[in-house]
Amino acid sequence: MQPAAAVSLATSTNAAVVILVEGESDQGAVEAMARRQGIDLQGARILVVPMGGASGIARFVELLGDRGLGLPLVGLYDEAEIGYVRRALERAGWFPRYLGSRQDLFEDVDARAGLAALGFHACVVDxxxxxxxxxxxxxxxxxxxxxxxxxxxxxxxxxxxxxxxxxxxxxxxxxxxxxxxxxxxxxxxxxxLPPGSEPACLVQVLRSAVALIPQA
Structure with a gap:
């Protein structure tokens, strides 16, 4: 999906939270996991957006996040693409704004803990x-x-x-x-999947998204 199309879809569906994923395969898995966990994505106004790869994430963050539509964002990414995700969030000013005193997490070698604190969760390999x-x-x-x-x-x-x-x-x-x-x-x-064997990244990204749903 192109960034502009994601903006149009988020607007037309009145999305409250966006889950950014790399591709349509990830989208299908997230949506299937939501059904498995009894999460009504449409009812909760959670939109899953496939970006066509992690390399373009900065534009999605810019247009959908604080500097665009102002929507809460979370995401799922392959561990090899962590650099794209980190740079996109850093460029968007997320580190000092959202991590506060936890900004030291980004001194870690892989920064996965810091990104997870922001709602962006890594798939180990993919x-x-x-x-x-x-x-x-x-x-x-x-x-x-x-x-x-x-x-x-x-x-x-x-x-x-x-x-x-x-x-x-x-x-x-x-x-x-x-x-x-x-x-x-x-x-x-x-x-x-047998009960209890769900990949942590799928469970966590949905948990992060649900936590950001605006309270009435």
Whole structure:
């Protein structure tokens, strides 16, 4: 989604809180986790915005946050993209304004604790990796089989470049080999999670968003 389109959507839906995510696969997973937890995103006026990658986050923060629509923002990002997120929030003046005495958190090497204090939560490696680890390879394969794609996965796993890799790595590759597959599977994997195994990043970003809903 382009930043201007996000502004238009936030305005037309009267959004109260925005969750920024990198892509549509993350959006699907967040929305599925909200359903799982009984959170009515539409009723709570929480809008999930896919940015098309973390590199453009600064513009979304500028247009949707304090210097634009003035909406509370939280987010989900892949740990490798932490630099984009940190620089965007720093540029927007979030550190002294929102962290106050906790600004020392940003002296940490990875700054993840500081970003989490601001409502921006990291996926360790990425969301697909989080879901594969949370479910386990056997359960992910069961989801793939239910979607009638087990043979396609086995074909990929036997390719010379992937033969001998851990099955978790093969599954990660499989889920990302087609854009449609990358979007299709995360909600299914969220739905398949056993109680108590939910990835912390998904739980925390929703908790951060709910905490920012304006009180009547």
């Amino acid at each position: 969301l697909e990796d989080e879901l594969i680890r949370a479910l386990g390879a056997e359960a992910v394969l069961a989801v793939v089989a239910a979607e009638h794609e087990l043979q396609r996965f086995q074909t990929l796993a036997q390719q010379p470049d992937h033969r001998g890799e851990p099955v978790e790595a093969q599954l990660h590759r499989f889920l990302g080999t087609r854009s449609g597959r990358k979007i299709h599977y995360p909600p299914l994997l969220v739905e398949a």
